[in-house]
Amino acid sequence: AQSVAQPEDQVNVAEGNPLTVKCTYSVSGNPYLFWYVQYPNRGLQFLLKYITGDNLVKGSYGFEAEFNKSQTSFHLKKPSALVSDSALYFCAAPRYNFNKFYFGSGTKLNVKP
Amino acid sequence: KAGVTQTPRYLIKTRGQQVTLSCSPISGHRSVSWYQQTPGQGLQFLFEYFSETQRNKGNFPGRFSGRQFSNSRSEMNVSTLELGDSALYLCASSLEGISGYEKLFFGSGTQLSVL
Numbered sequence: 001a002q003s004v005a006q007p008e009d010q011v012n013v014a015e016g017n018p019l020t021v022k023c024t025y026s027v028s029g030n031p032y033l034f035w036y037v038q039y040p041n042r043g044l045q046f047l048l049k050y051i052t053g054d055n056l057v058k059g060s061y062g063f064e065a066e067f068n069k070s071q072t073s074f075h076l077k078k079p080s081a082l083v084s085d086s087a088l089y090f091c092a093a094p095r096y097n098f099n100k101f102y103f104g105s106g107t108k109l110n111v112k113p
Numbered sequence: 114k115a116g117v118t119q120t121p122r123y124l125i126k127t128r129g130q131q132v133t134l135s136c137s138p139i140s141g142h143r144s145v146s147w148y149q150q151t152p153g154q155g156l157q158f159l160f161e162y163f164s165e166t167q168r169n170k171g172n173f174p175g176r177f178s179g180r181q182f183s184n185s186r187s188e189m190n191v192s193t194l195e196l197g198d199s200a201l202y203l204c205a206s207s208l209e210g211i212s213g214y215e216k217l218f219f220g221s222g223t224q225l226s227v228l
């Protein structure tokens with residue numbers, strides 16, 4: 001069974017500081033892992049994905065994620081947070097096939113000026 | 114290229130009524146999937162369609178149904194509405210949706226309120 005977990009409901013960070021949004025996974029076989037972001041009153045937008053290869057994945061808007069097989073984690077990171085990064089972030093993994101994705105519970109990121 | 118379009122944006126219904134939501138995928142995308150988003154349950158998979166065929170279904174009662182047309186546009190229907198059906202319903206499209214490699218493109222959703 002595929003599942004992902006986001007242990008933090010909310011993350012608060014000051015503008016200009018680095019940010020980390022955590023995700024752990026439980027996936028059989030080679031994991032495919034995704035990060036999406038949701039701004040208020042909008043649908044989800046794709047940020048980045050890990051399929052195979054380099055453990056550090058670079059994505060949109062300066063975000064990157066580090067895949068760690070030994071810790072079964074796929075944490076989202078950004079070196080310097082912006083107020084505009086404030087949003088809801090979801091980690092996701094496809095369950096079986098045909099776009100049946102399992103989403104984490106979401107982490108609300110608050111970036112304060 | 115136009116994004117995924119969902120209509121209507123907002124809906125208010127009363128218990129027992131039925132509702133139909135519409136989704137137009139990105140041009141060329143043949144896979145359309147639907148998700149329900151609520152504060153308590155998060156994002157839950159409803160179903161996925163490809164070439165007018167439902168390929169996968171989530172754990173929702175039979176009151177939730179959908180279909181896909183030959184132009185890949187999709188509709189979902191909820192009959193005999195219950196208060197718990199109040200949610201944001203999101204539609205997502207992708208090219209083929211087979212391998213799990215593909216990123217999903219989401220619409221802005223339809224916010225359904227059941228009174």
